[in-house]
Amino acid sequence: MSADGFADIAGLVRRRAGIVLTDDKGYLLETRLAPVLAKLGLPSLGALGAKLRASPGEAVERAVVEALTTHESFFFRDGKPFEHLAALLPKLSAARGGQKLRVWSAACSSGQEAYSVAILALDAFGPQAAQRLEVVATDISGEVIAKAKQGVFTQFEVQRGLPIRSLVRHFAQAEGGRWRINDAVRALVRFEERNLLADCGGLGKFDAIFCRNVLIYFDAPTKTRVLEALAKQLVPDGVLYLGAAETVIGLTDRLQPVPGERGVYALAQRRAAA
Ligand SMILES: C[S@@+](CC[C@H](N)C(=O)[O-])C[C@H]1O[C@@H](n2cnc3c(N)ncnc32)[C@H](O)[C@@H]1O
Incomplete structure (x- = not known):
């Protein structure tokens, strides 16, 4: 993935949700955003980054943030x-x-x-x-x-x-x-x-x-x-x-x-x- 793509995606997630994605999280973006790319018909994360920079729209931004938030939870966690x-x-x-x-x-x-x-x-x-x-x-x-x-x-x-x-x-x-x-x-x-x-x-x-x-x-x-x-x-x-x-x-x-x-x-x- 291009450094630009990472910066655009990480910037969006930080701005909207406060979540910090460090440079070593490239693998996370690759895995979690694969379904978003498929849905949008985009060939790569670099292309997604370019879309986010140009004219993302609310639905695309939400989909990216949804994909990159971790939802792990369980009942009576930590007791x-x-x-x-x-x-x-x-x-x-x-x-x-x-x-x-x-x-x-x-x-x-x-x-x-x-x-x-x-x-x-x-x-x-x-x-x-x-x-x-x-x-x-x-x-x-x-x-x-x-x-x-x-x-x-x-x-x-x-x-x-x-x-x-x-x-x-x-x-x-x-x-x-x-x-x-x-x-x-x-x-x-x-x-x-x-x-x-x-x-x-x-x-x-x-x-x-x-x-x-x-x-x-x-x-x-x-x-x-x-x-x-x-x-x-x-x-x-x-x-x-x-x-x-x-x-x-x-x-x-x-x-x-x-x-x-x-x-x-x-x-x-x-x-x-x-
Ligand atoms: C790891 S889960 C923790 C769930 C539960 N609190 C627990 O401890 O089991 C983190 C949750 O935080 C939510 N989250 C992340 N950023 C958020 C924000 N800026 N505002 C509200 N919720 C957020 C995610 O969508 C996710 O569901």
Whole structure:
């Protein structure tokens, strides 16, 4: 691939999604963009780069970004944040006097993270769950949001992280050996296409935000920008969960790690005041 092609494609993905593609990612572009090239009838990534420079159009830009985002996810990923939230939910609910709790799964991919939170809520609150908690789940990718809304997962997907008792309790067998999540779980989650680089303030304030395994793709200034925007959407005693390879340290002083809780962060002023 020509250096020009790489620069055009990487520039687009960085501008639209914040994702940094380093020079060693040539192989990734080759593999992931092959179907996009076939669909557009273009002979090479160099030709795609030229198209992006000349007159890409919204549909082409979206297709390129979709192809180059990584959507890996699984139920109850990393365990600990969900254990932390499970212990927190009854306390927060009591502190709010029954007011509905709000959890945001930002960069939710195909929905496993959001549905894991909803399952926790059903397990904690039973039939009252819909009155006690709502999950807003967003992602830049329209394709994964559409899949997430369906709530249908393959055998492989449900085997990754989902305890068997949750599978039996919250899913029904669907066509083709797949599993459909029950309406009671789905009713707790609202999915929306949203870019974390855009203003997400309209989503409102949250008691807990999961923003995991997406900051790793951004450069430091973008991480700071996103973290500070997330901080503004946390209620004063809210918590932010980041992925195992992510942190706020060196990026913002508005958030601080919660001592002894890996991957859990709180607003700095609350901790200073506590
Ligand atoms: C690796 S998945 C992580 C999914 C889930 N949070 C987890 O930890 O299992 C990363 C997700 O981030 C999304 N993403 C990438 N850039 C984004 C952006 N600028 N705004 C919103 N979502 C983005 C991708 O579409 C992808 O679904």
